[in-house]
Amino acid sequence: xxxxxxxxxxxxVSEIGLGTNNFGSRMDPDQAxxxxxxxxxxxxxxxxxxxxxxxxxxxxxxGRALGDKSGKRESVILATKFGMDWEDGPHGxxxxxxxxxxxxxxxxKRLQTDYIDLYQFxxxxxxxxxxxxxxxxxxxVRDGKVRYxxxxxxxxxQIADASWTAATERLAQFVSAQPxxxxxxxxxxxxxxxACDRFGLGILxxxxxxxxxxxxxxxxxxxxxxxxxxxxxxxxxxxxxxxDGNFSVIEKLEPWAxxxxxxxxxxxxxxQLATPTISSVIAGASNPDQLAQNAAASDWVLTAEEKAEVxxxxxxxxxx
Numbered sequence: 424x425x426x427x428x429x430x431x432x433x434x435x436v437s438e439i440g441l442g443t444n445n446f447g448s449r450m451d452p453d454q455a456x457x458x459x460x461x462x463x464x465x466x467x468x469x470x471x472x473x474x475x476x477x478x479x480x481x482x483x484x485x486g487r488a489l490g491d492k493s494g495k496r497e498s499v500i501l502a503t504k505f506g507m508d509w510e511d512g513p514h515g516x517x518x519x520x521x522x523x524x525x526x527x528x529x530x531x532k533r534l535q536t537d538y539i540d541l542y543q544f545x546x547x548x549x550x551x552x553x554x555x556x557x558x559x560x561x562x563x564v565r566d567g568k569v570r571y572x573x574x575x576x577x578x579x580x581q582i583a584d585a586s587w588t589a590a591t592e593r594l595a596q597f598v599s600a601q602p603x604x605x606x607x608x609x610x611x612x613x614x615x616x617x618a619c620d621r622f623g624l625g626i627l628x629x630x631x632x633x634x635x636x637x638x639x640x641x642x643x644x645x646x647x648x649x650x651x652x653x654x655x656x657x658x659x660x661x662x663x664x665x666x667d668g669n670f671s672v673i674e675k676l677e678p679w680a681x682x683x684x685x686x687x688x689x690x691x692x693x694x695q696l697a698t699p700t701i702s703s704v705i706a707g708a709s710n711p712d713q714l715a716q717n718a719a720a721s722d723w724v725l726t727a728e729e730k731a732e733v734x735x736x737x738x739x740x741x742x743x
Contacts, residue, residue, distance in 0.1 A: 439720065446477065457711060471705045487535070518559075
């Protein structure tokens with residue numbers, strides 16, 4: 424496994440990270456522990472979760488497997504998030520100081536740790552000044568409860584605004600951004616990637632496989648396979664991913680990957696890692712074998728010529 428610095432920070436993360444949104448929703452504690460242990464064995468050190476994932480169960484399962492008593496805590500970079508709808512009523516979500524202080528204590532308890540390596544603001548809060556959010560996060564960094572901070576689902580102007588506010592107020596800076604990005608969803612290329620380049624944030628893309636579409640398991644005109652992530656979603660959500668435009672792109676990419684001795688899944692990861700601003704590609708796994716496939720994908724380093732060829736195949740698909 425190879426490692427990269429997270430943005431301009433000194434934190435080094437594995438090129439392939441483990442997403443744990445399925446812990447609790449589709450996996451029990453023993454299955455989660457098996458995947459986490461396999462990740463460590465493979466050299467994957469970035470474990471990404473959120474308090475909202477299965478309403479705390481994902482963090483709880485990680486804490487059981489990797490808590491201080493396990494002796495494995497220092498082998499991983501624990502990244503979690505706050506800010507989504509945790510409970511009804513005032514301060515049940517968002518970026519207020521009150522919500523942040525309550526959220527971090529809950530996450531620390533569930534994760535069975537004294538500190539969080541990367542604490543990420545899950546989505547922007549239009550009702551709270553970014554200065555209040557950053558000051559609260561800065562306090563957590565100064566107290567040692569959090570080591571680094573990041574954002575998720577921010578627009579380019581919000582990244583710039585947060586960076587300017589932190590710099591002028593001498594507060595801890597965001598070192599990462601977590602947007603959706605894949606060969607099928609490329610809207611961050613126009614503004615977010617340039618903003619992250621300018622302000623020194625490392626990108627941690629989620630849904631790098633477009634919710635499984637870039638694994639090749641879905642075929643045009645075929646039924647959605649049982650047990651897959653999309654099989655549990657409403658028809659409209661399935662159609663937004665499994666449409667003629669996406670299948671046309673896949674039907675060009677899959678044979679190109681095969682001609683180069685690789686799978687579509689491996690191409691999806693390698694193509695993202697060809698962008699220096701991307702620090703780690705976060706992907707879920709339901710078993711150790713699937714995790715090993717994800718980890719092996721980082722072995723393929725696209726040449727400039729190969730990257731240009733793939734980009735040419737994607738020209739027909741809009742950066743949406």
